Amino acid sequence: xxxxxxxxxxxxxxxxxxxxxxxxxxxxxxxxxxxxxxxxxxxxxxxxxxxxxxxxxxxxxxxxxxxxxxxxxxxxxxxxxxxxxxxxxxxxxxxxxxxxxxxxxxxxxxxxxxxxxxxxxxxxxxxxxxxxxxxxxxxxxxxxxxxxxxxxxxxxxxxxxxxxxxxxxxxxxxxxxxxxxxxxxxxxxxxxxxxxxxxxxxxxxxxxxxxxxxxxxxxxxxxxxxxxx
Amino acid sequence: xxxxxxxxxxxxxxxxxxxxxxxxxxxxxxxxxxxxxxxxxxxxxxxxxxxxxxxxxxxxxxxxxxxxxxxxxxxxxxxxxxxxxxxxxxxxxxxxxxxxxxxxxxxxxxxxxxxxxxxxxxxxxxxxxxxxxxxxxxxxxxxxxxxxxxxxxxxxxxxxxxxxxxxxxxxxxxxxxxxxxxxxxxxxxxxxxxxxxxxxxxxxxxxxxxxxxxxxxxxxxxxxxxxxx
DNA sequence: AAATATAGTGTCACTAGGACACTATGTCAA
DNA sequence: TTGACATAGTGTCCTAGTGACACTATATTT
Numbered sequence: 001x002x003x004x005x006x007x008x009x010x011x012x013x014x015x016x017x018x019x020x021x022x023x024x025x026x027x028x029x030x031x032x033x034x035x036x037x038x039x040x041x042x043x044x045x046x047x048x049x050x051x052x053x054x055x056x057x058x059x060x061x062x063x064x065x066x067x068x069x070x071x072x073x074x075x076x077x078x079x080x081x082x083x084x085x086x087x088x089x090x091x092x093x094x095x096x097x098x099x100x101x102x103x104x105x106x107x108x109x110x111x112x113x114x115x116x117x118x119x120x121x122x123x124x125x126x127x128x129x130x131x132x133x134x135x136x137x138x139x140x141x142x143x144x145x146x147x148x149x150x151x152x153x154x155x156x157x158x159x160x161x162x163x164x165x166x167x168x169x170x171x172x173x174x175x176x177x178x179x180x181x182x183x184x185x186x187x188x189x190x191x192x193x194x195x196x197x198x199x200x201x202x203x204x205x206x207x208x209x210x211x212x213x214x215x216x217x218x219x220x221x222x223x224x225x226x227x228x229x
Numbered sequence: 230x231x232x233x234x235x236x237x238x239x240x241x242x243x244x245x246x247x248x249x250x251x252x253x254x255x256x257x258x259x260x261x262x263x264x265x266x267x268x269x270x271x272x273x274x275x276x277x278x279x280x281x282x283x284x285x286x287x288x289x290x291x292x293x294x295x296x297x298x299x300x301x302x303x304x305x306x307x308x309x310x311x312x313x314x315x316x317x318x319x320x321x322x323x324x325x326x327x328x329x330x331x332x333x334x335x336x337x338x339x340x341x342x343x344x345x346x347x348x349x350x351x352x353x354x355x356x357x358x359x360x361x362x363x364x365x366x367x368x369x370x371x372x373x374x375x376x377x378x379x380x381x382x383x384x385x386x387x388x389x390x391x392x393x394x395x396x397x398x399x400x401x402x403x404x405x406x407x408x409x410x411x412x413x414x415x416x417x418x419x420x421x422x423x424x425x426x427x428x429x430x431x432x433x434x435x436x437x438x439x440x441x442x443x444x445x446x447x448x449x450x451x452x453x454x455x456x457x458x
Numbered sequence: 459a460a461a462t463a464t465a466g467t468g469t470c471a472c473t474a475g476g477a478c479a480c481t482a483t484g485t486c487a488a
Numbered sequence: 489t490t491g492a493c494a495t496a497g498t499g500t501c502c503t504a505g506t507g508a509c510a511c512t513a514t515a516t517t518t
Binding site: 012051055056057078080081083084085092094224226229 | 238239241278280284285286307309310312313314320321323325453454455457458
């Protein structure tokens with residue numbers, strides 16, 4: 001291995017776009033950068049692989065998320081690699097971006113205790129100083145999440161273990177930013193066969209809503225049709 | 230930057246699964262490895278980023294593919310990152326895998342002149358010695374290609390510029406390994422609005438087949454339903 | 459001219475989602 | 489107590505895109 005290899009190796013990092021839905025608004029976990037470059041700007045939670053700690057890049061993403069949220073996300077999937085000379089002032093860089101989902105309730109209290117980690121509505125990101133190309137990464141993650149919401153049930157991962165259909169519907173509508181038919185959602189819940197019912201629950205004035213939860217061994221399936229756009 | 234950073238940086242490579250369809254069989258471009266590890270085994274075309282040559286990882290994939298095929302693929306997309314301590318005897322490694330499509334005719338003659346590059350039917354891969362976890366990567370790429378074939382027209386990228394509906398149908402059936410309805414395909418060709426007609430052509434005994442080609446500015450769209458599985 | 463092969467169309471059935479009226483069951487205020 | 493209202497959940501018809509498959513069209517071959 002020549003010494004030039006050292007210089008020419010690109011920086012490799014792992015970043016995650018952690019989504020949740022709170023009050024019918026899609027939000028992203030952002031971290032205020034304490035170091036250069038882009039010191040003081042908001043960036044995605046992430047960092048370098050630690051070969052001693054991480055079996056693979058999934059573990060890196062989980063470790064970095066746990067550091068900020070104190071827990072593991074309900075869903076984690078690779079988004080895309082972003083690379084190039086321009087995206088980091090330190091030189092050629094390669095970032096593996098993940099996107100992830102979590103229930104707001106699961107991390108809300110922990111977030112408050114963490115210095116400079118914050119849920120930011122995706123619609124308000126443009127008002128902030130965002131580090132690197134992270135705004136672009138978030139936008140792609142949002143598109144992927146929207147698309148996947150049209151043909152799968154992944155939005156359940158933005159909810160606590162027990163949830164009502166009304167809550168699931170609200171989360172879906174927050175993600176795709178369009179209303180959907182309650183009836184269509186119920187048909188899919190039945191067809192997917194991955195949910196089970198439990199007790200009852202009441203919310204803001206109205207009939208009791210059935211509580212659902214994911215079956216323990218449930219695999220998220222893909223429907224063969226999209227919901228209408 | 231500490232000296233330990235040097236040691237602990239993972240190997241980062243870019244590999245591509247280049248598919249084509251020849252004689253109704255889905256094939257992958259494999260390269261016989263001339264160096265350790267896995268010397269003599271078959272592996273995917275790929276290698277390290279060259280920061281001086283590559284603007285980004287897409288360019289790395291294209292450059293490595295051009296070295297083996299003499300041309301650019303018709304389609305190229307990121308598949309997934311594979312990482313871990315176990316997958317490479319040299320240590321912790323990270324590979325960004327792409328998958329790509331090309332017309333057999335476009336590279337057939339060049340392949341023959343290249344030492345140890347070869348189209349291998351995906352069904353015959355298990356009979357060979359495959360380096361690293363490349364077999365697993367190819368399998369995932371195949372699944373992604375199959376899935377995408379159900380809701381898009383990407384299989385056209387396995388064909389030359391001009392092609393008949395019969396050829397497109399054959400390519401699709403080779404990819405998903407199921408027969409499809411000619412009528413369904415024609416409906417999608419019309420609906421997609423990305424194809425245009427040209428002259429005529431005859432093949433093995435039968436009525437002339439209309440030749441189609443992709444419109445110059447065509448964007449591959451996704452249909453809202455899958456073909457039946 | 460008939461057999462055969464491939465190209466392309468007409469048409470009906472099926473399926474899953476969209477629309478929307480309707481029923482069910484809770485809260486709250488007069 | 490009762491009626492207005494809010495949310496939960498159902499019944500039913502409409503629609504669009506695909507599957508199935510018989511049918512027509514046009515070439516080659518014998």
